[in-house]
Amino acid sequence: MTAPVVLRRRPPAEAHGHWPEQVIPLLRRIYAARGAGAIELAQPRLAHLLPPEGMLGLDAASHLLADAIANDRHVVVVGDFDCDGATACAVAVRGLRMLGARKVSHAVPNRITHGYGLSPGLVAELAERDPDLLVTVDHGIACHAGISEAKARGWQVLVTDHHLPGETLPAADAIVDPNQPGDGFPSKALAGVGVVFYVLLALRRRMREAGAFAGAGPDLSRLLDLVAVGTVADLVPLDTNNRTLVAAGLRRLRAGQGCAGLNALIEVARRDPTRLSAADIGYAVAPRLNAAGRLEDMSLGIECLLTDDPAHGRELAETLDRINGERRAMQQQMMEEGEAFAARISVADAGMPLAMCLHDTDWHPGVIGLVASKMKERLHRPVVAFAPAEPGSDILRGSARSIPGLHIRDVLATVDARHPGLIDRFGGHAMAAGLTLASSALPLFEQAFRDCVQALATPDLLRVEILSDGELGVEEFCRSAAEALRDGGPWGQAFPEPQFDGVFTVQRWRVVGERHLKLELEYAGIRIPAIEFGGWDGGEPPSRVRLAYRLEPDDYRGGDAIQLVVVHREAA
Template sequence: MTPAMPRIRRRDPVPCGGGWPDTVPPLLRRIYAARGASAWELAQPRLAALAPPDTLTGIDAAAALLEAAILEDRHIVVVGDFDCDGATACAVGVRGLRMLGARRVSHAVPNRMVHGYGLSPALVEELAALRPELLLTVDHGIACHAGVAAARARGWQVLVTDHHLPGQQLPPADAIVNPNLPGDAFPSKALAGVGVIFYVLLALRRRMREAGRFPGGVQPDLTTLLDLVAVGTVADLVPLDTNNRALVAAGLRQLRAGRGCAGLRALIEVCGRQPACLTAADIGFAIGPRLNAAGRLEDMALGIECLLTDDPERARELAAILDGINAERRAVQQAMTDDAEAALARARLDAAALAPCLFDPDWHPGVVGLVASKIKERLYRPVIAFAPAEPGAAVLRGSARSIPGFHIRDALAAVDTAHPGLVQRFGGHAMAAGLTLELEKLPAFEQAWQAHAARVLDRAMLQAELLSDGELLPQELDRFHAEALRDGGPWGQGFPEPLFDGQFEVLDWRVVGERHLRLRLRHPGGREPLSAIRFGGWQGREPPRRLHLAYRLVPDDYRGARAVQLTIEHFEPA
């Protein structure tokens, strides 16, 4: 199956409106308006504009449970998840409860290879040694019926905080907070798991303040946790709606000012990023993957420890370990992706394979999501990648990634409804989901999955598209506009980083790092040459003399230079 070739489509112009500060250049106003932010307060929302917590279903019950546990000095165990959102949510939960007066707070996280996903009965059995009285799940729990029931059977209270889509039945928890519960009135359905627990802490603080629990009226400043909220939100690829952008922007301001927790400061250092100009992209491509790598290949307890320590030296040690695990993860991911692409080539899949299912008995279950994502980007089709839950196991763990218009969690639900018992369990979102499956049922699942995809997928949806913000004028290809674009975010899912297109003359080119293409270009109306790079762009042949590019304009500080660079996302002959 050949790679999908995207087409470039320019966004429709949208009126910018008035009331913009003079410091916002017209280019940025145009970009904001194209993303639905027609006024400054929508483009750069502040914390004062956050949706109030009281519209979240179950949040009052959650706050009451936590307040009682704190007042009675009960043992609270925060149970995290093994991805970046789950790790940051765990750190926010532990740090926030301690700030609010909890003295007996522990944390735990499932090991992917030992316990499987979330609050499982196996994890509950292991947690018994801690003698918890209240379990607080973060970034999971809404699908953990058996684990919640096992904890309740031991006499423990369970508070579930999650953001994943619920099934037809809810787990038997004492309280559940999830913006995606049926009938929930909270306006931001895009909260990440770390955002949900932050909101629960806000509600708890308000309850304790109204009850006069803070001597002298001095209450803890929970905004100090927003560095962690920002990292988890960006890394989980949830849409950056107005509410999430306010949270992420505030967290980025803390990180840029050097006020992040010791672990995040150490991770920024090991990534080689500059804190003063840190962006959401730095979180998504550098910090998040290093935290995620621990949960994929090792134990996310390492990542959570890094986020909880206040010792800078210990934080640096842990960040270095996470950096090494991430390097190993990249090697494993590349080998698995190569295997997947070779399997696709051998199978000679034709256009009928609308939603490929991939499996290899030697793959690592912690990396299948990355493989699915890579193949999805290459083919621009929904993809599920499977691996044994552990070496030689008869149970598979699958990770699914989708394209716009094909809700992959709902697709799994449709298959499960049509074929009861085929899938052991599943959960997720519109664009990403996970499932477990018996190995012997893989052929039947693939047949059912392809049949559902054939019914639902419109072939027009399989055309990859790059949405461009149009052409930049020669005078806009400068440092001022590059910095304005960089600092005008946070950019991310649902509020995409600006992308431009246009025709350029290729003055010269060279291959760097074996796979990347470095070019020197000239804009038709410009005088000065422009530096550009296309990562992974070397195709074994000389590029055409004239190119139509889709690109991003970014500052280039290499070796102290204050220049600009075009980062090319796609090129084709002009």
């Protein structure tokens, strides 16, 4: 069950202007190939951050918040149960307190009990807190019923979100979402945590102009460690503005200036904070935060991000680490079941279908997104994984993941338009979306989903394309080049980590950890170690191979050691 792979090189591009000496020519070439041909685009600083002007709703939002602070009103920040939602909640709570709010609390829906976002059920539970103003972070643009319920209780509602809106907007007092109609903010790629950070920037400016501070006001850049983690975790495109935010947050974390909870999470993940990268956030820090929202209650993760006590932060981080271990075991089991199910579907359909719907009555709804993502990567097909909303429920929760070029939320919108009432609720992005429907509706949805993908997918979309930055010269297989590549980010969505290709001779090989392939390669007279994670297929690799790979420092061996991390291998 593998999709065809096409390996091709990026078109060459030229870097312009003055570059500092420490930016080596290899890195300049890589930046230029990603459209960053000048140093201010390749390594943007906070001075290059886009100003808040143009973001629709900021004036109304800052007015609501300034009025709430001035009149000592109770503000409840309503987060979400993923890493972006948790970090956005922590940024909002910390930021409002920095700006003088004395009555700030937070809440987060439970994935099983409440479902996604500000639901009427969650609003009913919040009534005992007697809030004056609800602030949604990383959700709200699709929460019409919950917002209407809150308004009926006499509360004000501020929506801060980044998801795509539906045909109508909710009846909130103010909405800040760069993707809402009429918004003129140049970057539409902000994560939820980035949106609320901009709201705080606008609020500080309003308060400063009103004379609320003796000077410039509190330093909101202290929140950028959280902004960086949420932005990387949510897999939004790292355009210049997002890379500005992430790079600034990484600098704080590397300097040990992160909040107590993030510092503790880095420690339990066994990452070196002085060399922390966006990949470390994506693969080590974010999963531990996300695990709380997937299996238990994201309140635990938010508490970890809000504490200023290092000992308490360490205790919470260790609990999150344990939960993440449970999540990994559950995910592995669900993946094995999903692969077996997909194999049966392929046999029944005499080939791999263009889209996959996977479902098991024993699956956990908090892990289906990971299963869908992993299966999408393995099959290079859009995948929707379903699980009961709660044990024994007739309502299914689905998590969809797509491939480049196929907008998954638009696919769901098309299915909804062709079959009104089939889907209860849906929402999301181009690459990821969520939905709910009745279990009895699953067969019809599966057929409608496949039909829609069939109409949109082209043969080119169904091939895995691996883009290479070309060959490395023999002198570039060195520690200094590997470190420059590692530290030259942040790398991520739409600004991918550098990878290269070349033909190598396999001198030695062995299997490690049952599934991984350790190689000793020869290239132009030098020996280079390499590892291909999950690369053991039961057969001996050919003596000559063409590889797509990343060049990385080998910190395990230390010194001048490097290794190649194999992304793709084929016979040469």
